[in-house]
Amino acid sequence: MIRFYLLVLSLFFSMFSSAQDQPVDFDKNILSLNEFLAYVKEYHPIAKLANFEISSAQAELLRSRGAFDPQVMVDWKNKEFKGTEYYDILNSTFKIPTWYGIEVKAGFGQNSGEYLNPQNNVPDDGLYSAGVSVPIGQGLFINQRMADLKQSKIMQDLSQAQRDIRLNQLLSDAVLSYLDWYLANREVSLFSNFEERAQIRFEGIKESALAGDIPTIDTLEAGIIVQNRKLSLEQANLKLIKSRLQLSNFLWFEDNIPLELGPFVLPEQLDENSLDSVLGTNLLQLENFVLEDHPKIRALDFKIDQLEVNQRLKAEMLKPQLDLEYNFINERVGQFENFNTNDYKAGIYFKLPLFLRKERGNLKLAKIKVNQAQLDLDYESLQLQNKIQASRSEILSYINQLNTFQSIVKDYSSLLRAEERKFSFGESSVFLVNARESKLIESRLKEIKVFEKLLKSKASLFNILINDVEID
Structure with missing residues (x-):
């Protein structure tokens, strides 16, 4: 199948720019989360399949009305x-x-x-x-x-809720894929920066060793550092390629044409509050969350309505x-x-x-199904409330952890700069500079990991609010 690079079709981003807060940056080739989700909702095959739920319900309603022709x-x-x-x-x-x-x-x-x-x-x-x-x-x-006509009318509302569940699950998976791509880009940028610094340091040590200012053995250690940084960068690049291909699974265009994300396209820069405006995960907004409007709760309500119609029909059979x-x-x-x-x-x-044994048995079974559905609704409602509360606590914890790691990174950066200054005066060694730099890289990676957990916890909250399906 023909595959196109995203940049070839970048002109079509304009169709979404009117609905977005930020237009597409053609110079920097930035793909924002808003624009990405717009493509998913508009063109992804699963999004189109979700609409068939409503079409099927409309056909079922038409068939039920045929009994009154x-x-x-x-x-x-x-x-x-x-x-x-x-x-x-x-x-x-x-x-x-x-x-x-x-x-x-x-x-x-x-x-x-x-x-x-x-x-x-x-x-x-x-x-x-x-x-x-x-x-x-x-x-x-x-x-x-x-009964068939009443259930078909309820089925229309139920199919709308089921469509929302299917579409919301697609959007949840797409958000996670975008975050993986963003975080992989961030790791590549991190290791690329430290690889470049290690290479510059190696060249400087090599010149100093040739001039006889420092021992030649320092060039060996500096060279090993360069190789380690290149190895880390290569691993990060592999992770980025895999995340980019995974993200491409969600990018489609008209006539079911799949798009392949090119290496020149970059994600937008995210901070701890960037997802809130897109996903509606601001913790203050949870105060206005209405449990009854949740797609899963609505679907269970409609299911109970259908079962109650069936129960009425079975009770009528006793006459x-x-x-x-x-x-x-x-x-x-x-x-x-x-x-x-x-x-x-x-x-x-x-x-x-x-x-009336058959009729009484059918009525008893119908009542049992209604009671089961009601218990399921009560359980899911309580579980949903607890999940929202747990997710809220998780987000607050990760925000505190992120602030702590940002402070640690700042301190390690100061230590590294001081050690590099001492090294330039001949009062330190490559080993100590490398040790300071390794600690900084380690703390930066931990910061990225906590930032990843924060973003994904917000994605998990988004998933709970719209769909309530577990995210690994």
Whole structure:
């Protein structure tokens, strides 16, 4: 499949720039988190698949409404044998199902024949009928088609919540991938800086050794430091390449064209508050968080609504089935002067299982499912609240740790500068400079690690607030 580098399509960033706080920096080739997430939401295949949840629910609703469509039915039977017409029977019916189980009917029948059953005798011009069928017992307040339609309407809301869950999970994974890419760039920048400093120091020591100012053995130690720094830089570059390829999995364009992130594209600079405006992870905003609006809680609520509709339907099945049907009949349509209320067709249908074991069992199972779903909702609500509180405490802890490590890095930087100054005066050695520098690198790496944990804890909070799926 054709793959494009991101810079080739950089002009298309302008379509998102109006919705972003910061426009794309074409000179520095900066890909911000906002712009990255805009691409994911707009073009990623999983984001498009999430929309199918709603389309499927709309199709299901359309199918459920089909149970209330008017129906035209024609039944014609004819038999002729050896020149004799045994029977010619035509029955046509127009039926309109209504909400409360009532069906409005209109029909026409025209029958003839030598051996026609006497009950089918009608006038020569046919017989018209109009009436209703009413369920007095089972099916009056709720029946299968009413339950299907109600559940399909609930399914639309449920599918919206499920779509949000799927899309939010995609965004959570994309945020983590962006953070890995950003942190890998930061490590490369760190080791690149120290590798360059080690190389400059090596060249200076080499010149001093050739001039006889310092022992030649110092050049060996300085050379080893350069190799160690190059090795660390190479490892950081490998990590960056892998993170860049991982990030490319989330970058797509129109017509499902995958994009490959080029090495010339850089992430925006982040600090401890950068994610708050994008992800809504400001701890002050948690005070306004409404638990009932969470996609998972909404999905569970809609699931309970569906189960309660099913429970009502099962309870309706305990009633006896008693259907009444009444039809006025007349020879001519519109001749109301000849209308006779004594001309009619009527019927009663009654059915009641003696023990109702099947119906009582179905109702009991329906109640159990509702209770299970309610317990699941209560558990998830409590778990969600505790996760938010735990994530908040984690973020506050990492902020304190980061401040401490930043102070340590500052102190180690001061020690390294002092040691380098003493070395320039001949009062120190390469070994001591290297020791100070190694401690500084170690503290910088720890600072980056804590910063990584802080950013990912905010990404985890973002995930909890929108989706509640565990992040490793």
